[in-house]
Amino acid sequence: MTPSVGHAVDHAVGHAVEPAVDLDKLYAARLHAVRVRPYLATALFALHVVPSRRVPTMAVDRHWRCYVSPGFVDRTPVEELAGVWVHEVSHLLRDHHGRGDRVARERGLHGRAERLRMNIAADCEINDDAYGEGLTPPAGAVTPQYLGLPEGELMEDYLRQFRLGPLTDDLAWLDCGSGADGLEREWDLGPDGAHGLDAQERDAVRFRVAQGIAGRPGDAPKGWRRWAEEAFHPPQRWRELLGAALRAAASGSGEGADYTYGRPARRSAGVPGVVLPSLRRTPPRVCVVVDTSGSVSDAELGSALLEVAAISRAVGGRRDLVTVMSCDASAGALHPLCLAEGIPLIGGGGTDLREGFARALRARPGPDVIVVLTDGQTPWPSTRPPCRTVVGLFARAGAPRTTYEEDEEGEYVPNSPPTWARVVEIG
Template sequence: MPLDREKLLAARLHAVRVRPYLADALFALHIVEDRSVPTMAVDAHWRCYVSPGFVARMPVEELAGVWVHEVAHLLRDHHVRGERYAHEHEAYGPGERLRQNIAADFEINDDIYGDGLPRPAGAAVPAMLGLSDGLLMEEYLGLASLSGAADLSWLDCGSGADGYARPWELGPGGADGLSRQQRDAVRFRVAEAIRGRPGSAPQGWRRWAEQAFHPPQPWRQLLGAAVRSAVSVPGTGGDHTYRRPSRRSASLPGVLLPSLRRTPPRVCVVIDTSASVSDAELGSALLEVAAIVRAVGGRRDLVSVISCDAAARVAVPICRAEGIELVGGGGTDLRAGFARALRTAPRPDAIVVFTDAQTPWPAEAPSCRTVVGLFPRPPRADDEEDPGYVPAPPEWARVVTIG
């Protein structure tokens, strides 16, 4: 049978009506009809694969709940977390894929239904195995073997739920997928919508909104202090004005002395967009750009952003931090980013760099203060003689480890 697209879109509209804070994410999904999909599934690039038979036999209200279920996998980054879990525990294969999918469902199904979204029959919930609500996917994987959920062998929410590619998926080169910057922008807008409507979202969503881009760790305060220190050194942003005469003029009759007016500093942000920097780390960098704008009095014209992998892109003036298009994905050479920042006119008073440090650095300190927001990496064998070598920024940079 053909896909009843009108019914499917009506279900999405119902989901938006009862969960308005998820509207940006729900409308960002691109529908792909595919009869080989068991029900509905998503991939990491925000495509939603739909079985026509599944849509035909589901009531609209329950279908709306499936919309919310699938988009929750993507908002909570289950594909990245699933890949990380598999790597850390060497857990691969179809059985592990199913375990991760079930654990991811346990995380989201305990609080997305109700209030206009009836829970479909057979939906995986923690009570099936006698587990408590409110835990994360990784916690459920650590608590139970999930072998008691054998009747869920049909479950398949796609690679967006666990990081395992499916035969029906179009892959990273397929049409209509979202870039990683677009995906982070959607997450940012949904998190802002949840925080802007206190009390209207379940606890699980509120927790996600607070932690998705703002982990409760001291690095945010440390980074803010480092940036303020970099832009407030003597001589930064100073200028003389006669609009308000200096108080010293009173000691020199007939002489009008100018006062020193402090102007906000100019900041150039260089963001490492190489393939080794994750989507979540780029999202953190974009939120820090917004914080830097607030630190200079909201003057967006004083903050510019440079994307840099092996080459530096054009310095982009700030309009909205979440709307910045970060370009890259190759190797890394931040020397090009520093050179581009120092060619910016007027020259910046401070350079803020977000990177994992796996890059060559300028041989000499730049002419302005530098702050590095460092995405940490474990020791790894490199081209260095020391097998525990960890790439590190130079001593002339003020370094704050993020996360």
Template sequence: MPHSVLDRTKLLAARLKAAGAQPYLASALYSLTVVPSDQVPTMGVDRHWRCYVNPGFVDHTPVHELAAVWVHEVAHLLRDHHGRADLLAAGLRQDHRRVNIAQDCEINDDLSSLPQNAVKPGLYGLPDGQMFEQYLPAIPSTPSGSGPSVSGPECGSGAHGRAMPWESSDGPVVSPVEAAAIRRQTAHELRAHVKARGRVPGGWQRWAEEILEPTVDWRRALTGAVREAASWASGAVDYTYQRPSRRGAAVPRVVLPSLRRPMPRVAVVVDTSGSMGPDELNAVLGEVAGVLRAVGIGRNRVSVLSCDADVHTVRKAATIGDVVLEGGGGTDMRVGIEHALRGPERPHIIIVLTDGYTPWPDARPGGVRVIAGLVSADVQAPPEWIETIRITTG
């Protein structure tokens, strides 16, 4: 338990200042949970988006510098530094201080107002604008047997991946899928900020482009499939008396119906069974949300269902930030498809995102197009009446 009293007013004022200066980071900044701790040297984060803060550090640090530290810490999480660190060779991964220094070089070349001892690439004779994996080979190794007294950054498991003694197992937890949603939402907000107000730091621009424009080539095929289905659904016309026909003026005392062209309704059934990992969920949910926006389907036209062997959540959504995913059991996408069909508004299009290890309905639902996005390459294709897209998760 912390022994010092944290000046929360000053700390939260610094977060407000950070969010005002870089509003595209606001959602991420306010997703962090503050945990006071005398054991953390300054500020640090864990994998679950808990931000540990030393009260003494807050007391002697000006608000403008604290604001920069807020941005620094949330950058570790937005850039998935701990996930990337897990992919390093074991020998590199074990030297977590060295990894942390390289990660700080990746972040701090875009930041101003940081404390004077902040690590930047120039300190090691390195250029700005590189990824921490590129910086790492040039960063000196931590001397063998070094203890906590060795100087250097200590940003927690949310950065280098190693759990620190001051990290807690209590408090709110941001799941990997929720973290992926925050990253994509932040990237969209950054892109909107650029369109409305101009430039952002280069590192953030590159990060957003990587999040929103992945190198996988299935986006175009999926976009085509959804666009075709949306066009097919929009082609259905019917008569309605809610808006009288303009031709009625030629026929006094007779109310003529007008033609109505319905907008397509879409149901997205997301496989949340135990075999679907965070990477797969992030890839398929994020990409399809972007595709649906690209073809002009609004918030009230899209329902997202999370389903394993049962349907757990149903949400109207325009972005993955609106979506809540639950599950973790067996797999039966037929349950999700049937639930979508029984909804108050029958969809024109059902998109099923799954690894494919599921039974499928025996026949096409009447008047509904079904598209399957498969994130597993070795699974058997669904029935021929289901339009199938193979998705590479990268």
């Protein structure tokens, strides 16, 4: 054991010194992993080894420490140890600890049993294409096939598809550490312990690995190529952004304000014998304009219907105050929102959402908010509408986001989205 490793272990357990781990064998396995997965080299060399008898095999924490069982190293061939190196660093690169924390909050998943399920789901995400081509799967590696699940999905997807039961009874030993599921272990050194990476250093490692994969995409499996693309272009939580943009537009000053005597104003107490009305905020009227031109796919139209349902929830569930209109080169009829499945989305021609805006503004009573769901390939109104506007743009991978306006000769030329609209990327 090197002095630095010994110091880290003393800090971890307070007094006991862990037995020495065969570092020559362990580092030979890491070098083998680097040779067969060169795009992971930066991440593999960033891990700091901490020997520990408390871990069953190898485990990581979110600060890029790798806790290693000396007995496990002794009994495991170098080729399999290389696979374990790649597996553990994959948990950290794919942010399974952060994603596990988010899933736990969103779905109310608490306790060690649920964290074990997260560890299994994260292993399925990694192991479906991690091995082969020079990398030997370690004994007991959990794959989607073992659980009867499809390949190529994410941890969050796998979590919805299985529960702990007979198939997972043999996996109770599994523990890849807090770096795999976000739940701190008793052996963790914590944020103030020795040899951990700070947030900036962790981001730098991920960026270097993503650069290596993007530079030689043919050398990496599909799962790693997808990860590298997202590392450069993090996906927006667009449904939350759309809801927040809509709520912000609907709650603007002066929108939907009215007076009521049903609840007298508190100022009435200062005027004996006089009942003053209180100011209340009525739910906003929302008009959703859906781009049904030929450049919008059927999948995007289906997504638009889902967003219409989300919009109704964002304004308090008042479906009677939400209307929907399809628009390509001309505007269709306004339809009240009853069931999203019953909304006719008719079109398929060119695109001119100016017609949709004009039709929405002619409605009586007029809308407080106009929401436009479009791919953005359209001319926009030249003046700001009298109500607030939210634009949901369907993503176009690899293509610049452009809209159009008319020049002096009547031709359409590229222009940026209107500055008076709140714009949210969808997809």
